[in-house]
Amino acid sequence: MKRTREYFSIPNLMGYFRIALLPVFLLLYYRADSKTFYLAALLVLAVSFLTDFLDGKIARKFNMVTDFGKILDPVADKLTQGGIAVALTFQYPLTVRLLVFFLLKELYMAVMGLILMKKDRKITGALWYGKACTCILDAGILLLLFVPNLPLLVSNAVIYLLMAVMAVTWGMYLLFHIQMLTTGEADSGRTKGKRRGLLITGIIILAVISFVLCAILPYRRQPEVSSEYMESFQADSFYGEGISADRAVMIEDNGAALRERIRLISQAQERIILSTYEMRSDTSGMQIMAALRAAALRGVQVELLLDGFAFWTQVEGNPYFYALETTDNVEIIVYNRANVLTPWKGMSRMHEKYIIADDRVYLAGGRNTFDFFLGDQEGHKNYDRDVLVYNTGGADSSVHDLVLHFEETVAQKCCSLWRHGKLLENSASVKRAAAELDRLYVRMQAENPQQFEAIDYADVTFPVNHISLVSNPGGLYPKEPWTFWTLCQLIKHADTETIIHTPYIICNDYMYDMFTEICQKNENVMLMTNAPSTNGNYFGAVDYVLNKEKILDTGLKILEYSGNYSYHGKSILIGDRLSAVGSFNMDIKSAYQNTELMVVIDSREVNDQLEDIFLDYQREACPAAESGSEVEELFSGDVPGRTRMVRRVIMWLDPWIRFLM
Numbered sequence: 001m002k003r004t005r006e007y008f009s010i011p012n013l014m015g016y017f018r019i020a021l022l023p024v025f026l027l028l029y030y031r032a033d034s035k036t037f038y039l040a041a042l043l044v045l046a047v048s049f050l051t052d053f054l055d056g057k058i059a060r061k062f063n064m065v066t067d068f069g070k071i072l073d074p075v076a077d078k079l080t081q082g083g084i085a086v087a088l089t090f091q092y093p094l095t096v097r098l099l100v101f102f103l104l105k106e107l108y109m110a111v112m113g114l115i116l117m118k119k120d121r122k123i124t125g126a127l128w129y130g131k132a133c134t135c136i137l138d139a140g141i142l143l144l145l146f147v148p149n150l151p152l153l154v155s156n157a158v159i160y161l162l163m164a165v166m167a168v169t170w171g172m173y174l175l176f177h178i179q180m181l182t183t184g185e186a187d188s189g190r191t192k193g194k195r196r197g198l199l200i201t202g203i204i205i206l207a208v209i210s211f212v213l214c215a216i217l218p219y220r221r222q223p224e225v226s227s228e229y230m231e232s233f234q235a236d237s238f239y240g241e242g243i244s245a246d247r248a249v250m251i252e253d254n255g256a257a258l259r260e261r262i263r264l265i266s267q268a269q270e271r272i273i274l275s276t277y278e279m280r281s282d283t284s285g286m287q288i289m290a291a292l293r294a295a296a297l298r299g300v301q302v303e304l305l306l307d308g309f310a311f312w313t314q315v316e317g318n319p320y321f322y323a324l325e326t327t328d329n330v331e332i333i334v335y336n337r338a339n340v341l342t343p344w345k346g347m348s349r350m351h352e353k354y355i356i357a358d359d360r361v362y363l364a365g366g367r368n369t370f371d372f373f374l375g376d377q378e379g380h381k382n383y384d385r386d387v388l389v390y391n392t393g394g395a396d397s398s399v400h401d402l403v404l405h406f407e408e409t410v411a412q413k414c415c416s417l418w419r420h421g422k423l424l425e426n427s428a429s430v431k432r433a434a435a436e437l438d439r440l441y442v443r444m445q446a447e448n449p450q451q452f453e454a455i456d457y458a459d460v461t462f463p464v465n466h467i468s469l470v471s472n473p474g475g476l477y478p479k480e481p482w483t484f485w486t487l488c489q490l491i492k493h494a495d496t497e498t499i500i501h502t503p504y505i506i507c508n509d510y511m512y513d514m515f516t517e518i519c520q521k522n523e524n525v526m527l528m529t530n531a532p533s534t535n536g537n538y539f540g541a542v543d544y545v546l547n548k549e550k551i552l553d554t555g556l557k558i559l560e561y562s563g564n565y566s567y568h569g570k571s572i573l574i575g576d577r578l579s580a581v582g583s584f585n586m587d588i589k590s591a592y593q594n595t596e597l598m599v600v601i602d603s604r605e606v607n608d609q610l611e612d613i614f615l616d617y618q619r620e621a622c623p624a625a626e627s628g629s630e631v632e633e634l635f636s637g638d639v640p641g642r643t644r645m646v647r648r649v650i651m652w653l654d655p656w657i658r659f660l661m
């Protein structure tokens with residue numbers, strides 16, 4: 001009778017109620033595709049927390065503390081924590097790993113608790129690290145739960161931090177338990193704790209310094225171009241006699257750039273290759289993913305090559321990319337995946353941006369795969385450029401060279417297939433993301449059917465004499481500056497009017513010398529770059545201001561672009577035949593660290609088209625003044641405080657690490 005009364009005491013009934021609330025919370029959170037469901041789920045959780053807070057108080061105040069209650073309360077706590085972790089997997093797939101880790105740790109704690117109890121070992125003093133871990137875990141989980149749609153970088157960082165905190169705590173518990181089992185008691189004293197704390201802080205500081213040095217030092221020296229490569233260069237090979245199999249046209253408008261990508265993907269029959277430096281799951285990125293998934297589902301082989309740094313900030317942990325990757329016929333390949341254990345490899349990036357459909361058509365240029373570059377998205381825009389190349393059917397088409405280039409790139413050791421466990425594949429967030437991509441594709445077809453229609457590319461492209469691809473050597477670490485050197489040789493060789501458009505210009509001495517050499521031979525070399533106020537890249541803006549005199553001293557005629565949006569196009573007009581378009585910025589990173597791809601087109605018509613485009617931009621540009629007040633402008637009152645602060649930090653860092661910027 002007493003037992004029955006214990007089971008049904010008010011605090012214990014509150015404990016059952018808490019457990020009963022769990023499925024309600026999970027159901028609401030799972031269905032939370034609108035604010036109402038989401039708030040309802042959070043309300044249920046709040047009621048559960050309140051009940052937890054009150055049941056102990058009631059038990060103590062009204063003398064209702066029972067042995068059964070002592071077990072029920074922590075069980076309800078753990079179930080709620082576990083339930084929250086499960087709920088998080090609906091939104092953030094990576095929390096599956098957190099959940100597994102959490103369960104393993106709790107299992108260990110339960111088993112060790114039983115062993116210690118059996119051996120009659122009593123724990124004296126509070127285990128501060130256990131409490132600290134619970135606090136940090138709760139704070140992190142509540143952050144993930146209450147702040148929906150956190151940037152991926154933040155949610156990933158929180159998840160990995162929580163796992164690291166759990167791992168450290170687990171390690172400390174392990175030492176504690178060993179001590180308990182061997183000596184029968186364990187010291188949780190403050191002095192020892194303080195000493196251990198200092199040691200850990202010292203180790204962390206040392207690790208951070210070593211990490212930074214290892215990441216930076218390998219890139220301080222930049223290699224020269226080998227004589228072998230120089231000897232292999234033949235300027236004439238960039239020009240063609242007669243008409244080649246390729247036809248080409250510049251794609252200038254961001255809306256057209258998205259439409260042409262969708263058309264190209266939806267018309268592909270056998271294979272799509274997409275190489276992109278950065279891809280996001282925003283409006284345009286989602287449309288590309290939806291189209292790629294649809295293509296894969298109809299049997300087209302889809303290969304997506306992503307850079308390893310952007311992969312970490314945009315892809316890892318993103319349910320839409322998991323949904324795409326789990327689709328049959330899709331392979332996601334990661335170039336130099338960011339790894340904290342090998343910081344010396346970290347600075348080499350895959351920066352090429354191109355998409356190929358079968359052996360028929362490709363787009364290559366400076367556009368990344370997100371809203372700043374694709375589609376007409378409100379509030380997001382950069383000006384940029386692709387060249388669309390159409391193979392009319394001949395064996396001499398550059399599309400074959402590009403496919404070969406892709407295959408050589410992904411065959412390198414630094415490229416790996418993205419693999420993840422079945423656990424993630426089957427998580428609710430991934431399944432939901434796949435369904436969302438499929439619905440989006442149907443909607444795109446209904447709302448914008450024209451972009452799915454086949455067009456005769458011959459009608460919209462110009463004849464071409466020859467197309468050559470220029471790229472840097474493969475491998476990680478600083479590379480010979482093949483692309484920079486080759487472009488400079490072409491400019492030198494042509495000895496005619498040349499206009500370079502680059503969003504940023506950050507040069508080392510070799511690059512300055514090369515420009516000086518070019519300008520001594522050819523007075524008509526103009527370079528347009530963003531004015532500091534228009535430059536979307538903090539490093540680019542600051543370094544330009546600091547080194548403007550040096551740039552002007554080379555003899556280059558500099559124009560500063562100050563239109564409505566930041567200019568991101570990377571192209572060169574060489575005389576009246578050659579046009580180079582691609583990913584190459586006139587900076588040290590593009591010259592020595594990144595993979596880059598420039599498409600050099602010999603075609604008077606394409607050259608004319610690019611010249612008109614250049615003139616349009618140049619109307620909104622002014623010649624750079626010898627010395628200006630740019631430094632003050634970077635920090636003027638109109639500039640938002642946060643931007644000013646970032647610029648100040650970069651200004652201080654620039655002389656030390658400009659080779660990485």
Ligand SMILES: O=P(O)(O)OC[C@H](O)CO
Nearest residue numbers: 277351585589590594661
């Ligand atoms: O703006 P992007 O896409 O040319 O990338 C610039 C980065 O610094 C890569 O080197």
